[in-house]
Amino acid sequence: MPSTTAKTPDVSRRSERSRKAILRASMELVGEVGYTKLTIEAIAARAGVGKQTIYRWWPSKAAVLLDAFTEVVRSEDYQAGIPDTGDIEADLKTVLRATADEFSDAAFEAPYRALAVASAADAELAEQFVRRLQEPGLEVYIARLRAGQQAGQIDPDLDLRLATEVLLGPFQQRWLNRSGPLTHEFADRLVEMALRAFAPRA
Amino acid sequence: MPSTTAKTPDVSRRSERSRKAILRASMELVGEVGYTKLTIEAIAARAGVGKQTIYRWWPSKAAVLLDAFTEVVRSEDYQAGIPDTGDIEADLKTVLRATADEFSDAAFEAPYRALAVASAADAELAEQFVRRLQEPGLEVYIARLRAGQQAGQIDPDLDLRLATEVLLGPFQQRWLNRSGPLTHEFADRLVEMALRAFAPRA
């Protein structure tokens, strides 16, 4: 019987120059025109690249953007982790305030929102989005909460996974829905309320 | 100087028959083909209506869907409110379990997800989405929490607005990101953790 294998391109012969130009062009364009008006044709034109070169290596414009964004964020965050001064409330407030500021920066906002939106619509992309961008973020929170457990500031039986969802879920909800401002005030109140749920049982 | 007013259509002469047919057709089609493949042309064809009739009354396909969904949900939910048996933990678990089931139903999921996605991408639509669909839902939670305050089960100084965000944010995050299953188990653990944060201070 005839093989139905789709001929996969030869990765070893891929042009690094074109790859970089494509990722760069998509980040620029998504900031300029927004995600819905972002077009494969425009990316190719801006990058000085044939359309086929994009279609050969990526399944969708969202996938291009995910690669582009991952490249930027890689190693920049997540490396340092969350500071541990011994005061978990202060540490969490510091990080959540910084996150609030980051999400108020348009240069970060536009592509990240585009990815979040595309992920909500496309289950396949969502798996990649969560695994490559969200999970690493969760891990640093879990690490800090675990340290808090060992310091006796946090219930040792707490489900740390669920705890990060309680801490970050309301934050993401506000941001995605634009149902409220991402102020330092909000970050502080959220951390305070979450820590009341995380505290060791009396 | 010449007026630049866009001629607004005459509402009093609007065809109720066509309006209903359009809303009905969009709900049917979004379930059949999904939101991204939902097309104004297809809605018009299914509804037996000219395209112009849709463009005349709605700014986007998302706006059509929001009207269609609002019409269905109107008065169906939100009327009853959250049961008050005196046991706030049990009551919240009941409602959140029911919500989890609702979000697992494809007939509800498809159009609602479409609206959530479109809202995340479009600030103007988001304002309508939050106000017409999400706010009414929040209000019934706030009412039940307020009753809990009066019953002495909940901290009287609690910010009830923030409380609903803590309760529902993690739920929405899981659902939108598909970062975990919306089980009864999850609903119960979430309510339990939230109530620890809501409890009166010792």
Added chain:
DNA sequence: CCACCAAGACGAGACGAACCGTCTTGACAA
């Protein structure tokens, strides 16, 4: 009370523009 009429929404679909994703060409690099 009713016949008439002008205004405007209606169904249908033609129209050009934008993008889609595929395919072809000739250059070039491994």
Added chain:
DNA sequence: TTGTCAAGACGGTTCGTCTCGTCTTGGTGG
């Protein structure tokens, strides 16, 4: 020699606007 590359032609969709002729409706004059 083989396969990617830039460039762009190609047919197919859907867009949003527009132009028809029809139908509905509210106001007017007999």
